[in-house]
Amino acid sequence: MVEIFYKDGGRVSTSDQINFLEELGLDDVLWIDLSSPSGEEKRSVEAFLDTTLQSRLQAEEIESSSRYSESEVAIFANTNFLIPGPEHYSMETVSFILSEGVLVTIRDVSLRSFIDIQRRILTQSRMFPTGYHIMVGILENRIDLDADMIEIMAKEIAQFSRRASLGEDVSEEFLLDINQLQENTMVVRENIVDKQRMISAILKSDKFPRDVYTKLNVLIKDVGSLINHTNFSFERLEFLQNTVLGLINLEQNKIMKIFTFASLLFMPATVIASIFGMNVELPIFGGRLDFILIVAFMLLTIFVAFVYFRKRKML
Numbered sequence: 001m002v003e004i005f006y007k008d009g010g011r012v013s014t015s016d017q018i019n020f021l022e023e024l025g026l027d028d029v030l031w032i033d034l035s036s037p038s039g040e041e042k043r044s045v046e047a048f049l050d051t052t053l054q055s056r057l058q059a060e061e062i063e064s065s066s067r068y069s070e071s072e073v074a075i076f077a078n079t080n081f082l083i084p085g086p087e088h089y090s091m092e093t094v095s096f097i098l099s100e101g102v103l104v105t106i107r108d109v110s111l112r113s114f115i116d117i118q119r120r121i122l123t124q125s126r127m128f129p130t131g132y133h134i135m136v137g138i139l140e141n142r143i144d145l146d147a148d149m150i151e152i153m154a155k156e157i158a159q160f161s162r163r164a165s166l167g168e169d170v171s172e173e174f175l176l177d178i179n180q181l182q183e184n185t186m187v188v189r190e191n192i193v194d195k196q197r198m199i200s201a202i203l204k205s206d207k208f209p210r211d212v213y214t215k216l217n218v219l220i221k222d223v224g225s226l227i228n229h230t231n232f233s234f235e236r237l238e239f240l241q242n243t244v245l246g247l248i249n250l251e252q253n254k255i256m257k258i259f260t261f262a263s264l265l266f267m268p269a270t271v272i273a274s275i276f277g278m279n280v281e282l283p284i285f286g287g288r289l290d291f292i293l294i295v296a297f298m299l300l301t302i303f304v305a306f307v308y309f310r311k312r313k314m315l
Contacts, residue, residue, distance in 0.1 A: 002041050005031040012125040021048045026100045031134050034106045049099045068201035074099040079198050081111050082191045089187045096135055103131025113142040136212045150229055157236055164244055182237045189230040196223045268301035
């Protein structure tokens with residue numbers, strides 16, 4: 001699917017017909033958004049810009065250190081956009097190509113950042129006079145969404161901390177939930193660092209209009225603060241995980257303490273019962289009171305052991 005944003009007098013119009021490019025010039029087009037494009041659509045865009053578009057496989061194989069490159073006529077950039085799920089977070093690779101002020105984006109899924117910026121272009125066209133401004137606007141919107149996700153994760157971490165402090169059941173499932181939060185935090189951090197590298201590369205370029213560098217400097221500071229926030233969240237999760245493990249160990253120690261105390265408490269009585277249970281002649285009266293005397297002696301040893309452990313504060 002293709003969405004073409006072009007200048008139409010004093011406003012911006014759109015078209016979803018790839019053949020419409022034949023009626024436009026480079027100065028007319030602002031943005032060509034390709035979502036799961038067909039071969040014909042990609043070839044038409046390549047012919048319009050006189051350049052080669054990357055395939056999805058090529059974009060994903062590019063190393064992070066080479067995700068931004070420039071030639072004499074075009075800028076190529078690839079970055080990951082985070083897609084939150086009910087449990088796991090995934091990343092979608094998006095390719096940006098800038099040539100003669102025209103922005104081309106290639107993606108395979110619907111992204112909220114693109115939907116928001118498309119709406120803004122149609123209502124506030126003066127803020128996006130070139131494809132360079134649109135690309136910076138997409139990054140700006142994406143970083144805002146990343147900040148929202150980090151804030152949501154911080155609230156989830158606070159809820160887990162509250163549950164642990166209130167002494168709720170900290171079972172294996174609780175630990176697995178914390179581990180999943182750690183995985184999500186690492187994915188978010190990786191995604192933000194990827195944006196940081198791209199913005200840093202843009203700041204080193206001299207091809208972008210001067211008026212966008214102010215926004216880029218603000219964005220790089222925002223990204224730095226988000227990275228610090230994710231680092232803090234990860235450290236907080238590690239602390240929470242250690243706390244939960246400590247609580248589980250304490251619970252297990254309590255159970256072991258009960259079994260140990262029960263074993264020690266009944267050990268003297270067990271010894272007495274073992275002695276008088278032997279089939280040999282023992283120094284007792286040999287009358288009917290033998291059973292009562294033995295039971296009384298066993299109870300006495302249990303009471304003495306209980307008092308001893310109580311005084312030693314072992315209970």
